[in-house]
Amino acid sequence: MRSLVLIGHGSHLNSDSARAVFRYADLLRGAGLFDEVIEGYWKEEPSLRQVLRTTASTDVTVIPMFISEGYFTETVIPRELGLGHQGPVPPEGIARVIGGRTVRYTLPYGVHPAMTDVIVARAREVLPELGADGPADGIETALIVLGHGTTRNENSSRVIHENAARLAGTGLFSEVHALFLDEEPRVNGWPDRVRAPRVVIVPFFASEGWHTLETIPQDLGLTGQVTDFPGNPHGPQQVLYARPVGTHAAIADVIVHLAEEARGTLGPGGDAERGHEAAWQAFLSRARAGTRIGELLITPELGVFEVRHQLDEGRPGGDLMTLVTPEGVRDQVRVTDGGEHRPVHTLRSVPRGWRAVLNEADLRRAVHYAYPAMVEETYAHSCHALRPTPWATTARRQTGIYAKVQRAVPEQVERVATRVCGACLRTRLWAGERLTHSFLDGVPGGMPCAEACTFLVAEVREEVARKKAAAASDD
Template sequence: MSTALVLAGHGSHISPETAGIVWGYVDALRRMGVAEEVTAAFWKEQPEFAQVLGTLMAETIVVVPLFTATGFYTNKVIPAAMGLDGPVTQRGNRTIHYTPALGTHPMLDDIVTRRVKDAMQAYDLLPQQTAVAIIGHGTRRSETTRLTTQNQAETVRRAGLAAQVVDAYLDDDPDIPSIYQRTEAQNLVVVPYFLASGSHVTYDVPRALGLPDDEMTAQVQGRHVYYTAPIGTADVILQVILELARATGVSFEINEAPLWYGMPRVGAAALVQAVLLKNAQQRGAVQFGQLRLTPNVVHPVGSSDAYVFITPNQLRSHIRENPFRPLATSDDLPRDWVVPIDDVQQIPAIVETVYPGALAEWANHYAQAATITPLTEVVSRHEGMFHHLTQATESMVNQLVATMCGRCVKVPLWHATTDLTANSGSLPCLSPCNTFLSRSKEALINEG
């Protein structure tokens, strides 16, 4: 029986690190060969929560939510988007396991405690002169989100590492500035209980603390403040992921795998066949989005071939981070690279790295097996988060689509029937993406 592992993260429209750390775990788990398919899914990036299960061929799938707390996203958003019934969902001959959030695992206690100990040792701080603050995200949409951060604060408190230990939240009460009123010690060690050095850790939390830009230590309100790294940068996170996945009863044995192994497999065989057929008939290339695919090489249309990449993480970092491209299918794909092909079976893996989730939709569309999800259904799925769009008239939606979707290589089939053959390289878009929903919501709010 084939297995797949999905790491569900938040992603970001602002910072590459938020999803980048998740992709790092995916790359490591693929090289460990723990499952036939290993991938990520995101709220803010591609592939999205609602899209990812359709990219996998495995009969047994384990979804691990990489969130630091059980709350709105783990209890509401992910299950609704993926159609999950609870810890185990049976869908035909497929079984989908949904684990607790990463942040609820006891091993996270050790990481937080280690962050505090390392800071106190590095700066030679005395416990009786030090206070500790554990910063969680929090949300007013869920009362349970704060519990994990509160538990971490209690663990540090019981360890007797500091004179005072408090919890505070970026998007809930007690807020971050209140730390200065709730503690008195001369030294303040602050641990951001986040998985990655994304925009929250890099900008939002430090600014709420009053730290100067790019500074980890500073004098703030007469106190010595020491800001640590987030908890998700520790190597032990991989072990936590595997422990959560194995607790479902599914075996994830380590067996070192080659590069480009472990990618989602839906559409892979169809794409290889299309490339080989095109090459045999015309000695030409298949265009997929802004990619040219041949049996010997993959590169963007009009590529200058300045950089040669041989690993998924090298390629992903180059096309995603400089500058940051939160929408993988935006039409500004860097054109200065090439990936040489040793085996035609690498082609789908390269495409999946450039356009996560797009291959399955492409294959299903041309096999006439695609399911199109209209805007109204997607909006209703998300618990009122995009309720502004329910008030949009047809002409307003038309304008939003023209504005938001014009710079994407996907054609919004969920909005209007379009012949993709008229658009060389264009890919099917079967459902409104979060980028469209979020930007449209902002536009409607700004219009009043």
């Protein structure tokens, strides 16, 4: 068996942040190259601290869905996964045995040499005349590989320069430039650098977003996919603006390359993870008789299962929107009835008005999407195998902008937790609370919380910042 885990950043605020990771997971799942493809996040669920518990295989490959190496790929993800590694990841990746699973952690997909081909593919979308030897119409064409850049980590720009160098050697373009938003050489100076009458700009970004859709076009004066600049220093120039590389379907092939390269040095796949399977069999035994989990009601019907909000119990099925895939459930429960993002899935805010009709295999995935890691963690708790992590330990582990939560006094933490956790179904084991019965015992809201979530950590950080600002104003 083989499990593939795609790690994204996620967001506490924006439900679209994870969409690119979902898309690639769906593509790879459909290709059937892995027994399962699941996603984990820094800012959403399943969290980095939970995601390995959700894998069904003892052979796990973890790929960071980031465009370059940096703080998250070298510090945050290895730390939160418990890899015992900090700093640059070697080309062959890192392999560790964690909880009976062999976990292989790779470089981020954006640094793979195959990304050069993805850049060319994006360029061809806006310039179909680009053949194997350059533009068929003979017009000199420059390429700008546009990166974000940062002065905090040189690896962020290195991958842009490497791709530009490889492309310069192909002869496809008369000029190739590596330019950046936030470091030199900056992209807003392109008219002085680029001489070719036609210019293709390919953003080396992971997803469509604020930069690619708004700030870049505004700052460069782009009016669409094609923009003419008649008065530039080197004469009239036409700019073709491509979509970001990170949303191209070929990224799925890059991910496969990374996974195969990671496994190639470490032998065959693994076995079914027995604890994981035991947890799901315990849950399914209840589902076959009808059960409730969190805010959801699960009812067996003629070989399939109906899933709906408990508050919709008794409503005719025709009055509800019908979903027939686990991904449909995933998309439905990511936002509230009011359209607000739900980064913590155990908050009492599952939307109403829908039903899902699923077979047993799809039910497992749908419940995983609705309440990530809850089946595995609840079963582990029932077996006395779920170890809580006290707040002090979680706080000490924080780095970067979150390190300031280490200064939060217990009263501050409890004040924030009362507000945040009060709307959550989980019982705070990390704060010393006890959970005696769970949904596996027939109590729908009985769910353990072994460690403060990243949402709570972020709110405690804001509380500390507000207190500091208030103290400064008093002075």
